[in-house]
Structure formats: structure tokens, C-alpha cells
Amino acid sequence: MDHEIPKVYAPESIEPHWARTWIAQKLYRPSDDATRPRFCLTIPPPNITGMLHMGHMLEHTEIDTLMRWRRMQGRDVLWLPGTDHASIATQLIVEQEIGRQALPDLEPDSAGRAAWRREGQRRRLAMGREKFLELCWKWKEQNGGTIRRQMERLGASCDWTRDRFTMDAAYSRAVLEVFVRLYREGLIYRGKYIVNWCPRCGTAVSDLEVVHEDRPGHLWYVRYPFEDGSGSISVATTRPETMLGDTAVAVNPADARYQAAIGRKLVLPLLKRAIPVVADDFVDPKFGTGAVKVTPAHDPNDYDMSLRHNLPRLEVIDTAALMTDEAGPYKGLDRFAAREKVVHDLREQGLLEKIEDYPLSVGTCQRCKTVLEPLLSTQWFMKMGDLAGPAIRVVEEGRIRITPDNYKKIYLDWMGNLHDWCISRQLWWGHRIPVWYCDACGEVIVGHEAPSACPKCRADKLRPEMDVLDTWFSSALWPFATLGWPGQTPDLRRFYPNDLMIMGFDILFFWGARMIMMGMKFMNDVPFRELYIHSLVRDAEKQKMSKTKGNVIDPLEVTEEYGTDAVRFALAISAAPGTDIAFSVEKIQSYRAFANKIWNAGRFILMNLEKLPEEWRGQLGEALRPVSELGFSPVSSLESLALADRWIFSRLHAVTRKIEEALADYRFHEAAYEVYHFFWHEICDWYLEWVKPEITRPGEGPKVSPAWINLARVFESALHLLHPFMPFITEELWQRLPHAEPGNSISLTPFNLVSERAADPVSEKQFELIQDLVISLRNAKAEMGLQRVKPSAQVGCEDLRWLELFRSHLETILRLSSFQALTFARERLDATVPGVRGGPIFTLRVFHEQPVDQAAELARLQKEKQKTEEALAGVKKQLENEQFLARAPQEVVRTVKRRRDELADQLRRTLEAIDGASKSPSG
């Protein structure tokens, strides 16, 4: 290793090196010792089409922080990485790519991309399935590894030797096995039901993939005449073209207006079919006229009604959203053109009573934004009722703990209202459904391999099912399929159930709930014991990040510019459970400054250690072995330590415990704040300054002193606490410490280096009191404009113990406060005397020989008073802003409140000083 530690912290020159080293050394492979306690998380697999965004960066920062922490606690940690084949997303990208190659001259704007997709889709159908899948695999080889490379560079402590893909051979076997078993148990069936159909993508999409958009619409009132010519019933509809598929009109059975009409026949306008009036509780008498048209083939509620009343289901719109033969004269028209013509014809025939404006919630395709069409379609479904029961119970019973716990209720509510899941997709890229049809006898064959002949009629011409499975079908098996299931592998035995899963709320139902159902079904156990739902990363005003708003922060750009550690720390310290994160480049910059602080402190310590004699460095190396009552090697016992050492080790113990408690509850923000405050304000601002005379001679370099041992121990311990958040800078500095037995990596050493016995509340109290005195002295100097001189002061304190404490640390107090001399009095100094400041434990009176121009002093104080009042007003205003209080992270609110108290205190002191200055005889 290069001994000279660079003057400037340059993350770009250390991070890639360590990222490569960790991977090359396979550092994050768990051991094969199955008796060791383990900790396992299988990554939420990013899509192969994905590029790392801030949401991933947050998720991976949280996961990696916990994985590194658990590893340092001595667990055998497995963070299993992998990617998802992303059926529809990949197919669309490959189609678009084919289109782009065919039409290279188009602009890549939305019109150009749409043209590429159309052309790509046309060419896909022309080239056939096999050829297209070859292109998909090729695309995956060339482009599918982006996220993995990005994660490797960002230091994710995954076991890359266990990397999985949802379409690799072993994983595909697991998918096949699950399908076959569920089919044989009757939990998977084929049926004709209403599905959400995307006419552009040519596939069914699940309810969860529907994006609802609010759009203005209309309510058309149409008259349906009675067959016998005795008047008519008016019905209101938002989609008049679907009336061509009506097979009834329904009213509420309790609706007095329609009692006489129930059971009578109406003539369907335009097509002149006779349809009945039925009574059904589903009908809301307050909607429109209280009578509604029933279109079983194009509306899920109407479909259910058709089952209750045994009504025919006429399909009038096809999979391309064109009108069918059943639509008579409207056949071949696009659905929207058909709407116009239907409305036009109704008006001509005098059957259109009126039109009202009516806001609609229109279902659109998540992928291509096309308006979806509810269609009757033959699809494969999974029965959810039986599978949901155990998945509800394990959450109710706490066998899976969901954090934040409000998501538990959301989960349970949702699980209580499950529809059967449409698992087939009319796509090519994905897991083909393992079904073959015998057209000769109608037999449906489901199995692991393609049958050579029909088991029933021996016909050898069998037609394979062309549909593939919904991507979420395969990812639902992730926690066990990645570990080798259906094989009973050592990994499966050791790492299932996983200990933890972390995901965003947006996929709780797509994925989280289904993993729980599949885990209970196939492993008879929960897939993970804890489920943490992370927050969303938003901009500084808590607005959603989006390209159109131009407020997107690209994680690769900011990690490049400020270093991965700074970005990770900025995310962690903002990540309070259950609140969206207000993120900004400014925030990253302030934690980049923190990294600089760590680097500079490290550089100061390491460069001085370098200069110590060799035998001293050896002794230091021995001292850094973690074994004794202190947690370290027995060079000195606790009792023999000086106050500052007892204080810092006690603080180290307390801070370690707080961090561990916070991380166990996913309070990343608190854990990060603790270590930040400890490193910066306690180690650097106080401890290092306090011990400086013991370790260095000004201008001469380091002193040979045992104080180096304690400082090195404190510094190393802090690196351990920082490591889960900032893996790179801590590794770099740790590697440079003169350990007796250099280890591989800080990431494989204990998190907590200090023992319980270091806890010392008495020393903490004493140290804090000295801190108070030093701060009061510094403040007094500043207020009196004495920064450039060394004044003297009298300290009054009635408690002899404290007086003795101050006396015995006189040198340090004078040095840290830049005072000339202190005298002590066992009394409370009279607060009415000018220059006296009171505190609960001690009072202070500052003397100075410098002649003071009273008028100038008074003017200065008046100016200061005004400045302080303005600042205080600003802070108060901020704290009265309810939006700020509701939206800002707790840590920020706390800081602002602290600032308010400080300013109020300062103002009070300034007013006292003005009082004193105006009373003084020379004034």
C-alpha cells in the first residue's frame, strides 16, 4: 500500500479500487458453515431493462447498510443478487429497437418511438416467435447487465457468485414445477372472463397494471322502447358504443319507479334485438335514471350480472378494439369511431334524450398509455381464495413483521378482497405456459415436458399454448427459487426463510403479497420474517422527481461527482420510516463535507502514527486487537484512563448501542445522525482538541505517548460504526491503520469494539460540565468583543465537587477557551454586577485589561442586538409554518428549534450586556 495518504479526499481514486477488490476476493460469500448464525436477504430483482435510479439507490443503500452491519455483528450474511426478465417491458424495448433499426431516420421523440413500436411489432409477427426470442436473449446479453455493473461499482455487498435471473434454466424449472402443481390441485384454471385488455400491446394486463386517469367525459341518456310500443325506459351510459352488446336493462328491485317494468321486454335501439328488464341489487338507483344497460362481454360488473340472470354475453369489440360481426352495421369500425356513429344514429332516430358532462376514470395501459378495453377473453387464472388465508394469518400473528406498521392494515385490507389473478399474457418473452392442446379430442395436457402424443386419443398433432406467464408469477417464487427449490439444496435449508425483505410500497401487492402466498404454499413457511417498506425519494420541495419537471437526480452523476459514500450518507440520514425523503444536491454536498472531515481527521492521525518509532507502532498494533474489558487489548485498564478517555469510551458505548437499536428498527436517519454527531462534534471538536498537547508538540510532530493508543482506538471504533453507511472511505482509512494482524477488510471485523464496562455516566456528566464551562467562557469572550485577547475570569460555584473538577482541569479549560487565568470562588457571583453571567451550576465574571471605548462597545452591542433579533424572528416564523413542521424531517426541525433557543439565549445575554455597559461609570 501507498504509505503517503493523499492530502485531498478524492473518492474517485479510492472507490473503484475497493469495489473491484471486494468482488475479486469474493468477500461477501457467506461461509459454508451451516452452524453459524446467518442473515439473508434476496434482492428485489431490478428489471433487465432498468437503469439505476434514485429509488434503487435508496433501496440498495438501506439494504447494504443493514447487510454490512449484520456481517460485522458476526452473522454469515447472504445478500443474493439477481434480475427480472420483465416480460412486457423487455418485449416492448426489443420491438422498439427492431423498429429503430428498420427506420433509422426518425427522431427519437414520442411520435418516432410510437412508429418504431408499430414497425417493430409488425416485424416481430413476421419473423415469428423463435427468431424474436433469439433477439431478446441477445439484447439481454448486451444490455441486461447495466444495473449489475452499476451496483458493483457502488459497492453493494452482494454475493455475486449466486447471481440469479428469473429465466435462467434452474429458475425456469421452479416456475414450471409451481404451475404444474397448482394446476393439478385445481388452483390454476383456464376460463373466459373479463380482463383488462391493451389493444396496442395485444395482451391482457392485471388489475394492478392499470393506470387510472381522470378525464372529462359524458353521460348519454338513451331511450329503450318497450316491445309492445307502450313507452320506453331511459338508460344513462358513459360508453354508448357498448350498447350494441347489451343483453338486458337492469333496475334496483327496490326502485318504485320500475316495479311494473321488471320482466318486460325492450327493443335494443339500432340493432332491434329484444332484451329483458331484470332486477338486481347491484344497480344504484341514484345513478342516471336508475336503469342501466347490461353489457356482459365488456364490463366486469355486467359480466357478474349475466351470471346471476343467465344472460347471453355478446362480444361486440375485438382484441384490436374494432367492432365485431355482432355489431351489425358498425362492424369493422374502431371503438371510438363506432361511438360517434352510434350517437349520431341515435340522435337521428330521436332516441337520444340528452347528454351531460361527466368526469371519468379511464383505465390505461401502464406500459403504453392506450385506453384499455374490458374484454371477455380466454385466459389462465390463479384461484386466490385458498392461497390468501395463510398469507393473512402469518401477518396477523406477527410471523412477518411489516414496518412501518400502518402498511400491515393496508396489506390485510387488500388481502381480504382478492380477485382471481389472470396469470397469462399474450406475449412471447417470458415463461411459456406448459400446456398442450389436442385438437382431435379436446384434451388439455399440462406437464413438465412436451408430450409426444395425446394421452387420451394418441393423436400426435398437439398445439402448444402460446401465452407466457405474468412476470410477477415467476418473481413470486424469488425467495425460494433463487435458493435452488424444488431441489432440497443446502442453501435452501440454510437461508429460507429469508430474514428480511425491503421494497417500495408500489410493489407490495404485485410482489410482496404474492411471495407470502407462494412461500406459505410451497415451503409451508414465511418467505421472510421482516418486511420493510421504504420511502420515496423526492426533490427538496418533496415533489415527485420526473423528467418533465427536470428535477431528477441521477445517482450515477452524483456518485461520480461527490463520491458514493456522500450520496449514501445523505440518503441514510434522510431515511425516516414512513416519510418521503426531501433530497437535493445540497444535501449530498453537506455529507461530502462530512467525508472530507473524516478524511482530514484520518490523515492527521495516520500521518502522525507513521512518524512514531517502529516499536511504538508495534505496541499500537497489538492494542488494536479487540479483546479486553475495554473491548481492546489490555494495555491500560479503565480505571487508569483520564477523564477525556473515560468520556469518549463511554460515549462510544452509548452511541454504538443507539445505532444498533435504530438500525434494528429501520430508523436509518437516527443511526446516521448518531454516528455523524459522534464523529464530528465529539471526536473531532472535543476529544481530539482535548488530547492534542499529549500527542503532539507544536511544530515538532507527534509525541511518544500512550494517548496515541486511545486516540487510535477511538478513531478505529468510529470507522467501524461508519462503515455500513460509508464503506469506501472507512475501508481506505482502516487499511492504513498499523494493525498487528492486518485483516482483509474492515467489513469483516466486529461492528462494536467497546465493551459494556466502558459505560460511565459519572465521567460523561463531569465532561459535559467542563464542556459547558468552556462554551460559556468562549461565548462571553465573543459577546464582549474580546476574541483577540486572553482575558481572565472568576468562576463561582457553590458545589465543592464541581469546583475541584474545574480546578483539576484548569490547563485544558484555559487552552480550549483561550483564557489567561481563572480564579475560583465557592459562591454564586452576584448577577447584578456588570459582566456576570449565571448558569444553574456555575456563574462567571470576565475581567479584561484592554481599555474599552464604552460608546463604541454600546454601539457594537446595539448592532448585535438588532442582528440577533432579526435572525430570531426568521427562525420563529419558520417554526410557525405548519407546512414546514409537517414536511421537514425531524432532524431538521430539531436543529431549527435548537437554533431558536440559542438565539433567544444570545439575545438575552446581549440585552444584559447593554444594560451593564450603559450603567457602567465610564459610559
Ligand SMILES: [Zn+2]
Ligand atoms: Zn399497452
Ligand SMILES: [Zn+2]
Ligand atoms: Zn386427443
